[in-house]
Amino acid sequence: MIINKETIAQLASLGKRLDGRKLTEYRQPIEIVTDISWTAEGSAKVTIGKTVVMAGVKMALEKPYNDTPDEGGITVNAELLPLSSPEYEHGPPGIKAVELARVTDRGIREAKAIDMKKLCLVPGEKAWFVTIDLITINDDGNLFDAAGLAALAALKSARFPVVDEATGAIDYKTKTEKSLPLRREPLPVTIYVINGQLLVDPTQEEEKAYEARLTVSSDDSGTISALQKGGSLPLRMEDVENMLNLALEKSKFLRGELDRALK
């Protein structure tokens, strides 16, 4: 629905939103549930308002890449299911899914969140490769933040499957107690610009009205590990600084929600 685009912009300049939230307020409820799929090595379902995203972690033993023979690897894939929105269709991932996957991937990869060397079993021969699949169940906006939360929650809940020492075969039905070697815990926060105002956690309707957005991935020390600007509006230096400040503040809030949910 684009009918509210102008209303959303006018309200934003007054510091107001259609659903009565403050500009920098996330929707409620924020729900994070882990172990939603027994077949995944790790999994999570994140609900922010009406947006629902699942993440599932699968692990496989493969030959390391030639340039990093003593390291495992990660892959992030996103599926915007036609089940989750009337706007999505079946077929190979479109640019929106590709961007979601790549931004989530960079946040995790560039923070060196997973100790890739610890994923290696035999250098040059055998290492764990981790795939994170992000799946939308209901897209009502702010997929970046929801997907980032789901990915981290799924990684934290993941347990290695049992490997038969004699044959090297993986018994996916039996999990060990061993969790992934996580060094840092990056979370993305996306700041949107609508009519000169900064806001977070837009609904799908509000997403149609944004002029610029900036996704900032950071860990609990405030170190930034990935950025992605979107939208057609150029940003001034001071805009970027304001957006970074807000993103780092909101990252603490989301981290609090995650810690509470996983306690």
Next chain:
Amino acid sequence: MVYKKRVDGRKFDELRPMEAKAGVIPNANGSGYFKIGKTTAYAAVYGPRELYPKFKQDPKKGVLRCFYSMMPFSGSGERIRPGNSRRSQEISMVMESALNPVVDLSAFPNAVVDVFVDLPQTDAGTRCAAISAAAIALADAGIPMNDMISAVAVGQVDGTVVADLCYNEEAYDAIVSDIPVAMTHKKKEITLLQMDGEISKEDLLQALEMAKAATEKIYELQVKAIKEKFVKN
């Protein structure tokens, strides 16, 4: 050797614990959730909406399309590559023919009603769970239906007829048969019937009798889920 005790301790005609919900996906016109044992299915209905490409339109009535898909992490082995497989295409097709007999789309010429079913985790019985979830979603979307569809797998494990086989029974080291069945509620007519494995005619007829009682239990749960949604709102 005869199968006297089920691997998970259930009675022969006992279904695994189930859960059903309606209205779980706000963006959809109707939606449903069905869980049986460790198999879970989400279903969303979009439509009636315009059908493209146009040559697929039917000027006499709307078209029902089903799309069955397992999430990449939902298999009990390696990750499943996303996208269509021969298996998912066939299941989508048999889902359409399982649901079509009770769905009346004559009021929606040239339109399509899309049913998407995605499964986050599976432990056998996925097409039946998908059909049971899809039927809830169709009813939730207010699509005209003259009856309900409920589905469950029955079969035979080492000479014993059982309902709702789990994976360990499908993979049991003996002669096994797995028979997914979908039934209408009122007349108990069969709208889905497939089979893998081996079974005698007598056992097959006994298994189908068992499916009648089993689908009735699923029907009650589906109706309860739909009622709960509309009483709540």
